[in-house]
Amino acid sequence: MATVTVIGLEVHLQLKTASKIFCGCSTAFGAPPNTQVCPVCLGLPGVLPVLNRQVFLSGVRVSLALGCGIQPRIVFHRKNYFYPDLPKGYQISQYDLPLGMNGFVEIPSGKKIRILRVHMEEDAGKLIHRPEEGSSLVDLNRAGVPLLEIVTEPDLESPEQAHEYLKTLKGILGYLDVSDCDMEKGSLRCDANVSLKEGAAAELGTKVEIKNLNSFRAVARALTYEIQRQGKMLQEGEKVSQETRLWDDAKGITLGMRGKEYAHDYRYFPEPDLVPFAVAADGIEEARASLPELPAQRAERFARQYGLPRPDAVGLTASRSTADYYEVCAGRFPAGKGQAGQKAIANWILGDLAREMNERNLDSIEKLKFGPERLVELVDLIDSGKISGKMAKEVLVESIQSGQAPGAVVQSKGLSQVSDKEAIRAAARAVIQEQPKAVEDFKQGKNPALMFMVGQLMKKMKGAANPGLSQEVLKELLENR
Amino acid sequence: MTLRQIQELYRQKKATPSEIAETFLRHIQQREPKIHAFAWFDAGQVREQAKELEKAGPSGGRPLWGIPVLVKDNICVRGTPTTCASKILSGFRPPYDATVVERLKKAGAILLGMANMDEFAFGSSCEHSCYGPTRNPWDVSRVPGGSSGGSAAAVAARMAPAALGSDTGGSIRQPASFCGVVGLKPTYGRISRYGLIAFASSLDQIGPITRTVEDAALLAQVMAGRDPRDSTCADLPVPDYAQSLQQPIHGLRLGFPKEYVSEGVDPQVRKAIEEALNLFRKLGATVREVSLPHTEYAVPTYYIVATAEASSNLARFDGVRFGHRAKSGSGSQTLQEMYTRSREEGFGPEAKRRITLGTFVLSSGYYDAYYAQALKVRTLIQQDFNRAFEQVDCLVTPTAPTPPFRLGEKLEDPLTMYLSDILTISINLAGVPALSLPCGFTPSGLPVGMQLIAKPFAEELLFRAGQAYQGATDWHQREPKL
Secondary structure, X not given: OOEEEEEEEEEEEEOOOOEOOOOOOEOOOOOOOOOOOOOOOOOOOOOOOOOOHHHHXXXXXXXXXXXXXXXXXXXXXXXXXXXXXXXXXXXXXXXXXXXEEEEXXXXXOOOEEEEEEEEEEEOOOEEEEEHHXXXXXXXXXXXXXXXXXXXXXXXXXXXXXXXXXXHHHHHHHHHHOOOOOOOOOOOEEEEEEEEEEEOOOOOOOOOEXXXXXXXXXXXXXXXXXXXXXXXXXXXXXXXXXXXXXXXXXXXXXXXXXXXXXXXXOOOOEEOOOOOOEEOOHHHHHHHHHOOOOOHHHHHHHHHHHHOOOHHHHHHHHOOHHHHHHHHHHHHHOOOOOHHHHHHHHHHHHHHHHHHHHHHOOOOOHHHHOOOHHHHHHHHHHXXXXXXXXXXXXXXXXXXHHHOOOHHHHHHHHOOOOEOOHHHHHHHHHHHHHHOHHHHHHHHOOOOHHHHHHHHHHHHHOOOOEOHHHHHHHHHHHHHOO | OOHHHHHHXXXXXXXXXXXXXXXXXXXXXXXXXXXXXXXXXXHHHHHHHHHHHHHHOOOOOOOOOOOEEEEEOOEOOOOOOOOOOOHHHOOOOOOOOOHHHHHHHHOOOEEEEEEOOOHHHOOXXXXXXXXXXXXXXXXXXXXXXXXXXXXXXHHHOOXXXXXXXXXXXXXXXXHHHHHOOEEEEOOOOOEOOOOEXXXXXXXXXXXXXXXXXXXXXXXXXXHEOOOOOOOOOOOOOOOOHHHHHOOOOOOOEEEEEHHHOOOOOOHHHHHHHHHHHHHHHHOOOEEXXXXXXXXXXXXXXXXXXXXXXXXXXXXXXXXXXXXXOOOOOOOOOOHHHHHXXXXXXXXXXXXXXXXXXXXXXXXXXXXXXXXXXXXXXXXXXXXHHHHHHHHOOEEXXXXXXXXXXXXXXXXXXXXXXXXXXXXXXXXXXXXXXXEEEEEEEOOOOOEEEEEEEOOOOOHHHHHHHHHHHHHHOOHHHOOOOO
């Protein structure tokens, strides 16, 4: 029977509020150790937490954007355990009454991934280990930074789906502007639960939790590794044990954590220092009404308004900055170009621009230093016949590298397209002379032969020939022979 | 001297803050060796504060100008050792003032020092202190009660005209009763807990210990009211307590909960309460019997809720950032060893007992049977009080079932010790305010206290009834021979 993979993801999202969840300290990243602390986040005796209202409001926005219902009464719990990065000896979190419950995220393949819960909690500090001195230092700048924990149901069936889910989730969060969502800075962190079961109907297998996943790629790689590891164990009749494993990105393996980390009894109980409060229903409706247009709705509108194929619309709207970029282009596009022009813009964004972003490892189109007005200019250059589509690709790369506008690149590199019919005719004659076989094929009615000769002509003219004109001239000469 | 008397001296320019401070410093010098009420004390700092107040003058808006106040050792005073009478907090000087301390300072009070207590407020005798026990000024072979034993003993011995205590299950009222002084446990949420080192967060309240009801009202007036740093502190206006003191109690409906006499209450205590009720009748109040049917469950409920919260509140004392850390012996120690040894060395036996109890009742598999159940019973106890207050304005009970017991008498028997709070802990579970005031003496000269209980945020009523009672009696004017 086929083995079925069952994956659930837990995302910890740092909210970019100005101050921490229970005190007024700054949440800015990268300050010198222990400079953004006060008696409250240091857990000194006698001090008390006071909830940052903005954290609650951001939590409500995220919950609603993920289709969750909002808990009518907000209660915090204490999660008790000892660790030096946890100054109070307990983390203030939410337990059986999370802020948001029962939502979903639809991934591009159309599958709905159910969201079990969204809850608020405080982040812990960081330990800096100094093995050469046999000691560890504690930095509590991060202690008390607000987190949302977003937990899926075990609905993901492959590492690819997990990756798709994370990208979609990040896209939605980007629209809400509540977090930097930067895995490198730890503002978005992910733990994965994975198990294998025999056949779709079978009971869930033993779950393994994977931690230390520092990029979406690491999530996919670790899951792939772990699925193979567990599959092999099951094949060999071994039992998978319930444990937490750490992903080693350099070695590409997961390793079991030593000790009894998972035997914790957290002794949750209601946090007596924070008074439970009721959430006003009209407040929720107000928050819902103030949500921005989210990726799914925007994709629908893009398809409708710009006549884009659905995959293009989904691709363009996955990230807010890309979608905004597209709309600026589409808006500035000269009237009368119609949907063909809007499709061309989409192709450029999803094709060449996406590739340039990938090559530069950029997570946002804004960082590409090639603003929407430049793309419009580039497409205009093609449409007016000044450069060929092929040349445009070079102009794009050059423009990104040099920071020059596309028109300026064309000028300075002398890349202007040759539309001189006589020059093209001369080159065409030369091609016909050199390629008797192709000429013969063309006469036999084989159309690809014509395209081959256009290619040869382009080569002769170093890519500067107007492709439409070249084809026209060649065809004319061949037919009139 | 009471606070009112000191204020009168200042008003008539018959004394300066320095002279008043010197009077109390002299008392401290004479009596502290016998009583041992202080956890920390610095005469120089007291004199300095008095001088500064003199320099500034008795300008308006400073209702406690030149009034010395002793602070319990679990209420943070900036830069002053605040240790909860525990070795684990040795050397800890908070970089901040508790809200109440901030308000006292702003009102012009002179801080006299830190008062001894049971470690982390765990106790009813002031014997569980890393500084050694405090003694009862009326009989130094007896305990002053606890946990605010140092605060109550100092006020009774005239080493301080007023003190702050904290009350989680009776820790202000029971020592006030044992020492023949007045103690107020305000409504939960009436006074900010910011800066009070937590024992049980849902039960703790700071309150005044004074010689008269009038003085308690004066201190409460300064300390009460909303604090943005404490979410559990109520955003309700604070009435003018001085004005309510003047109002007669004619027609006041008093209730006597029948369950509060069946609990092994000493006959001498019972007699004093009966006499007090008679006096209230004479003053125009009516008295009727009421019932608080869930009283018998209060002790177990309390020891589950309070220890559960304490086990979590005391987790921060781990040797990492402040207080006592065990020295590594030969070679390095693991993190686990550092935690275990620091806590083992730092906490006394009663603290360990309560942390263990609290950890147990919150453990998975036991939570529902203990903690969840206790929360339900707590609701029933609250409802008992709600119902009683539909029938009467104020409840009258003894504060403690017995007069003060001897040092060491209950030390080896925690259960008996826990029962000495039997008449006070329901009040904390219900969150209602209660006032303890002296209502007599045993033939051997030991003080007996009476407890007045009102509905939430009705401290005014307690002050009114207490003031009327003190106007007609002189128990509070008696002085221990020292």
